Amino acid sequence: RRVREAVVSTQSTGEAESYVRQATVLNHTNPAAWALLGHILYLGNDMKGARDHYERTLSYEEPAPEIHSIRLRLASIYLQLRQYDAAKNMFLFACRDSPSCITWLGVGISCYRLGELKESEQALAEANILNNTDPEVWGYLSMVCLKTERKLEAEQSYKYAVRVGLKDEDLLSEIRNTQREVGFGDAGF
Numbered sequence: 001r002r003v004r005e006a007v008v009s010t011q012s013t014g015e016a017e018s019y020v021r022q023a024t025v026l027n028h029t030n031p032a033a034w035a036l037l038g039h040i041l042y043l044g045n046d047m048k049g050a051r052d053h054y055e056r057t058l059s060y061e062e063p064a065p066e067i068h069s070i071r072l073r074l075a076s077i078y079l080q081l082r083q084y085d086a087a088k089n090m091f092l093f094a095c096r097d098s099p100s101c102i103t104w105l106g107v108g109i110s111c112y113r114l115g116e117l118k119e120s121e122q123a124l125a126e127a128n129i130l131n132n133t134d135p136e137v138w139g140y141l142s143m144v145c146l147k148t149e150r151k152l153e154a155e156q157s158y159k160y161a162v163r164v165g166l167k168d169e170d171l172l173s174e175i176r177n178t179q180r181e182v183g184f185g186d187a188g189f
Contacts, residue, residue, distance in 0.1 A: 016040050031057045031064035042073055051077045068098050075106050084113040101131035108140055117144050135166035139175060146178045146185045154185040 020037045038053035054074040057064045064070060071094045078087035091106035104127035111120035121144045127137045138161035145154035158175060166172060179185035 029060065031060040031062055035064040035066070035070050038070070038073070042077070047077050047080055051081065068094060071097070072102065079106065079109060082113070084110045088114065099126070099130070101127045101134050101137065104130065105134065105137055105140070108137070112140055112143060117147055120144055133164045135161050135164045136168060136171065138164060139166050139168065139171045142175055142185065143178060146175070146182055149182070151184045158185055
């Protein structure tokens with residue numbers, strides 16, 4: 001707890017990291033310290049370092065505080081590192097403990113990237129039930145419909161994704177490229 005307060009009060013992530021590393025040397029079996037170190041590395045954009053520390057955090061029998069946020073961060077890191085099987089499993093753990101649009105969207109994205117289109121659509125449908133205005137959910141539903149050659153649904157999903165404010169340029173670009181490849185999916189074709 002003192003380490004956490006000291007970290008919060010520091011202005012430098014390097015200084016915060018130094019405090020937490022000292023704490024892990026003093027008590028190397030404290031999952032909260034490893035989680036905190038993972039958070040610092042995550043904020044510093046060191047995804048591989050954060051992944052390693054979050055994995056270590058989860059390896060302890062005693063759960064760390066805020067275990068759900070640790071699982072979500074670890075799952076998102078797996079997605080960024082293109083470790084889709086690991087991302088899918090971690091998002092499924094998060095769904096089991098606290099299902100949300102974000103957890104089901106993570107499962108849906110992971111399954112999509114693995115080519116598991118039926119499972120992706122099922123997960124995205126669950127996400128949509130929990131929040132039917134999430135633009136990423138609609139964007140990935142459009143991608144699934146494009147890949148499964150369902151023209152009307154692809155167009156409707158895309159139109160709704162744009163209407164509810166899809167801003168993810170990478171996803172938009174991927175959708176548009178796939179629309180061009182298949183020749184449908186945008187009502188403008």
